[in-house]
Amino acid sequence: MMKLGFIGFGKSTNRYHMPFIDAANKFEVTGYYTRGTRQFEMLYPNLNGEIQRFDDVQSLLASPVELIVITTPASSHYSYAKQAIEAGKHVIVEKPFCDTVEQAKELFQLAKQRNVRITPYQNRRYDSDFLTIKNLLARQDIGKVMEIESNHTHYRTDGANQRGNQYDGSVYGHAVHFLDQIVSLYGEPDDVIYDIANQKNYYIGEGLSYQMTNEAETSIPEDHYDIKLVYGNLRIRVRFSQLIVKEPPRWIVNATNATVEKYQIDQQERDLKQGIFLDNPNFGQDTAQGTCTIYFHDHHELIAPIHQHYTQFYLDTYQAIREGTEMPVTEQQALIVMNIMETIVSGRLYQKLN
Incomplete structure (x- = not known):
């Protein structure tokens, strides 16, 4: 099982990610960070046990989580993705990937330097x-x-x-x-x-x-x-x-x-x-x-x-990370x-x- 964590834990996480992560049966959702105090009801039950809520992003990124999924508002995608890469985590970023081509190029280059994988969530x-x-x-x-x-x-x-x-x-x-x-x-x-x-x-x-x-x-x-x-x-x-x-x-x-x-x-x-x-x-x-x-x-x-089903996105991502195959969305496709x-x-x- 690959340990997975979320930055952002609202509707997008619970509706468009959790059902397919559970169905893939390749991931253990171990923790998340979200701003504010609101607790979101999970429309879909987590099948992998209790999920830990981290007090800050740094604590989540310091945990044994291997893959970070970013589901926050778009304006924060670039910043959070960069932090996750610098912490040595693989990253999936909800759409849009970031604001500009230059930001996207920087993230892909940094991922190569840190030997991790990153892809936009194009389900x-x-x-x-x-x-x-x-x-x-x-x-x-x-x-x-x-x-x-x-x-x-x-x-x-x-x-x-x-x-x-x-x-x-x-x-x-x-x-x-x-x-x-x-x-x-x-x-x-x-x-x-x-x-x-x-x-x-x-x-x-x-x-x-x-x-x-x-x-x-x-x-x-x-x-x-x-x-x-x-x-x-x-x-x-x-x-x-x-x-x-x-x-x-x-x-x-x-x-x-x-x-x-x-x-x-x-x-x-x-x-x-x-x-x-x-x-x-x-x-x-x-x-x-x-x-x-x-x-x-x-x-x-x-x-x-x-x-x-969108489950296939997560299966393809898992295979890419574990076996070194192409991520679901290539760097060139994301930049285009x-x-x-x-x-x-x-x-x-x-x-x-x-």
């Missing part, structure tokens, strides 16, 4: 909808892929008057997952074309439009993005809005011989929010609306979704995603890392 690489599309992209009968559209639109009107800095918007908080999915397939894009805005505040809140500023008290972070990744002649669109009444297909793939449509995003998050865990045989299963269809010229084909996001929120023209 959505194990989403059923993504895995289903990934498998279909390899099929020869659909022809050459020309366009891919990754939609994340829904209808949610709360939070219209949100304030924050340039790292608090939907690009760093949301697009990070779906950009990572594309980067895991195709690597570094040749170009990035983007449009971001705050729709909820402008249309249903105070009427202020998106402002690009570092001043938290005056900034209106974006809650809408429309990002196009260019790979030669291939165009990939990643889109998000929270004011769309009828959701479009989660994925649309246009190839020379076929069009693919996949409705509905992976259901693991929905089930976790409802208190449905991995011991339920229906955990993570698509609803009747989650269909995937390939439309050919003269017929269509229904495709069964591919399911793989950071470069895309930093480019967008800063309003720059895209420049490739390589």
Whole structure:
């Protein structure tokens, strides 16, 4: 068993990490540090015995814990990750990994110097909808892929008057997952074309439009993005809005011989929010609306979704640390995603890392 500790012990830890850590059966969760005095109820029971609460980060990092999982607010990710690496711990960092490409480069370089491993927690690489599309992209009968559209639109009107800095918007908080999915397939894009805005505040809140500023008290972070990744002649669109009444297909793939449509995003998050865990045989299963269809010229084909729980992220991480294989997200992939996001929120023209 690998001893694991948390920096941060709120909703993210108990909903998106603990169930899959327990299911992996490779880790002993021995302790955590969290700021403040609030005690969070654990929605999912710890199966490995009592968890110790440490009074400060230094005490946790001085313990026999081998792997640190950071689930604190994003602004503290870089600082805590650096402390953990300097203490000789392997590190998993919740999204977003940090604020800038330079911070990310520093963390990876420091990890190499201290002979430890670090990776961002990109659990959505194990989403059923993504895995289903990934498998279909390899099929020869659909022809050459020309366009891919990754939609994340829904209808949610709360939070219209949100304030924050340039790292608090939907690009760093949301697009990070779906950009990572594309980067895991195709690597570094040749170009990035983007449009971001705050729709909820402008249309249903105070009427202020998106402002690009570092001043938290005056900034209106974006809650809408429309990002196009260019790979030669291939165009990939990643889109998000929270004011769309009828959701479009989660994925649309246009190839020379076929069009693919996949409705509905992976259901693991929905089930976790409802208190449905991995011991339920229906955990993570698509609803009747989650269909995937390939439309050919003269017929269509229904495709069964591919399911793989987020447990696999932790199994892959365990293997990487113990056997020296690649971490679930490589250094280069993490840097590419950071470069895309930093480019967008800063309003720059895209420049490739390589």
